[in-house]
Amino acid sequence: MKAGAECYLCLMSQVLRTARVLGLDEGLSQRMAREACAFLAETDFERTPPEISEDLYRLLAELSGNEDPYSEIKKDNIQKALKLYPELKQAVEASADPLRAALEISLAGNVIDFGANAEDDWLSDRRFLSLGSLALDDYVQLVEDLNRATRIVFLGDNAGETVFDRLFIEKIGKKVRYAVREKPIINDATAEEARLSGLPEVAEVISSGCRAPGTVINQCSADFLKILRESELIIAKGQGNFECLEQIPGPFYFLLKAKCEVVSRHLGVEKGSLVLTRSRNFQARLAFNI
Amino acid sequence: MKAGAECYLCLMSQVLRTARVLGLDEGLSQRMAREACAFLAETDFERTPPEISEDLYRLLAELSGNEDPYSEIKKDNIQKALKLYPELKQAVEASADPLRAALEISLAGNVIDFGANAEDDWLSDRRFLSLGSLALDDYVQLVEDLNRATRIVFLGDNAGETVFDRLFIEKIGKKVRYAVREKPIINDATAEEARLSGLPEVAEVISSGCRAPGTVINQCSADFLKILRESELIIAKGQGNFECLEQIPGPFYFLLKAKCEVVSRHLGVEKGSLVLTRSRNFQARLAFNI
Numbered sequence: 001m002k003a004g005a006e007c008y009l010c011l012m013s014q015v016l017r018t019a020r021v022l023g024l025d026e027g028l029s030q031r032m033a034r035e036a037c038a039f040l041a042e043t044d045f046e047r048t049p050p051e052i053s054e055d056l057y058r059l060l061a062e063l064s065g066n067e068d069p070y071s072e073i074k075k076d077n078i079q080k081a082l083k084l085y086p087e088l089k090q091a092v093e094a095s096a097d098p099l100r101a102a103l104e105i106s107l108a109g110n111v112i113d114f115g116a117n118a119e120d121d122w123l124s125d126r127r128f129l130s131l132g133s134l135a136l137d138d139y140v141q142l143v144e145d146l147n148r149a150t151r152i153v154f155l156g157d158n159a160g161e162t163v164f165d166r167l168f169i170e171k172i173g174k175k176v177r178y179a180v181r182e183k184p185i186i187n188d189a190t191a192e193e194a195r196l197s198g199l200p201e202v203a204e205v206i207s208s209g210c211r212a213p214g215t216v217i218n219q220c221s222a223d224f225l226k227i228l229r230e231s232e233l234i235i236a237k238g239q240g241n242f243e244c245l246e247q248i249p250g251p252f253y254f255l256l257k258a259k260c261e262v263v264s265r266h267l268g269v270e271k272g273s274l275v276l277t278r279s280r281n282f283q284a285r286l287a288f289n290i
Numbered sequence: 291m292k293a294g295a296e297c298y299l300c301l302m303s304q305v306l307r308t309a310r311v312l313g314l315d316e317g318l319s320q321r322m323a324r325e326a327c328a329f330l331a332e333t334d335f336e337r338t339p340p341e342i343s344e345d346l347y348r349l350l351a352e353l354s355g356n357e358d359p360y361s362e363i364k365k366d367n368i369q370k371a372l373k374l375y376p377e378l379k380q381a382v383e384a385s386a387d388p389l390r391a392a393l394e395i396s397l398a399g400n401v402i403d404f405g406a407n408a409e410d411d412w413l414s415d416r417r418f419l420s421l422g423s424l425a426l427d428d429y430v431q432l433v434e435d436l437n438r439a440t441r442i443v444f445l446g447d448n449a450g451e452t453v454f455d456r457l458f459i460e461k462i463g464k465k466v467r468y469a470v471r472e473k474p475i476i477n478d479a480t481a482e483e484a485r486l487s488g489l490p491e492v493a494e495v496i497s498s499g500c501r502a503p504g505t506v507i508n509q510c511s512a513d514f515l516k517i518l519r520e521s522e523l524i525i526a527k528g529q530g531n532f533e534c535l536e537q538i539p540g541p542f543y544f545l546l547k548a549k550c551e552v553v554s555r556h557l558g559v560e561k562g563s564l565v566l567t568r569s570r571n572f573q574a575r576l577a578f579n580i
Contacts, residue, residue: 005319009302009305016295034331045320045324
């Protein structure tokens, strides 16, 4: 999915948020904003938002000398999520359909995001756990596909929701590979955040080799691409993964909160909607030639 | 008041909003956003926000071929405000302090703004009329200064609130000159919008000679500067006028809703606060050498 006009605004909003997280003074914040404008005026907008975002955050890292500005925020969100974990696990077990309950909790966790339309204060009340109905809901089909599949990959998104993904993976009850970003970007989960979330206890944690806030196929490592090609089911979490993968034929299910106009429009749902959708380009195996 | 880092974001937000108002397609919207980024990367941020904004909107006008994209929105807001006018006038007359009541209605009208943090739908309910208390309130002093003054200028802001300003000027009950922008910019009032609002019935409508969304002293016409220099009291409405004039010694009162972080911080109030404040640089006559 290509970037849209609104992405200019969203990316600038991320620049200002990052300056705030870094505690930059007014002069440095302005310099960062100015350099970001110069970048946005020149960069290729025929790419997906995560590809543009990756370049932008690299620029911000160079300007600030900080490769991982969201480090503390990531840890904090994982701690908060871990505190909820026992009671959520109980709720899942007590549910009439534990797999569905766990999937919904994983989806609810997708509110944690310091990229698009961040909800900094996601835990302030627990409304985020009351999903209501999904705007797109291919659950029945997912269950069928899950029953058939033996090679399953879960593409993770943000630190914190990783804990909720863990619950979902426990309920899948099969071997799952959980893919994370190769290096820190925004508050996306890397191997370190997966570890802190307890994911290695329920899944094989692997890196995509990519450091964009999504899965940019032609940046992935050869090892990871091999795994993807052999997969029978790929659950891709969050907007970034959707933006990168929705046009690629493969066994994809997308699980996300549609946080911005560009993605909502593309999905044909209202902004803010929760979505579980089988890829429009679904096919049994990933087809992608680099 | 100089622009701040947040202004980059606010200005980009205005670019996207203007593209939407103009009904531009995706390609043109992206082009506008890109050119705006190029402009923001280069322009002098040691200026006040209205000065930067003026240049930016000139660029948008050139790109779109439309000098007055908010023309219909301005008319619509005036119509809506005129419908409220009779009942508001009654409420003012019935009030224990009609001048104060009229001032509060004029201040409430400052929610109408398609620049900073626009409230497109200000009339959807009438909460905007329930001000609560002002975060800064120099009313007692204003009344004293109004009683003494014979040469009074009111610097207008947006089309629509012009109708509410009319009510306030009626209650001042003295000769008032009402200054508008020289040419259309955003939804700011020009002579045309002042006319549609009925202001010529209660005030002498004059142009500042300036087309920034504020009063940039060194862009004002010689005639207007002469009037300002002779004024004993200048009521400056809205953020744009505050940003341009707060540092200039003169008989200024600022009447505004603090809509953004930069202005709120400068005033020392919470964002969203309503303010009537005598200038920190108040003096009996305008002192400004160009």
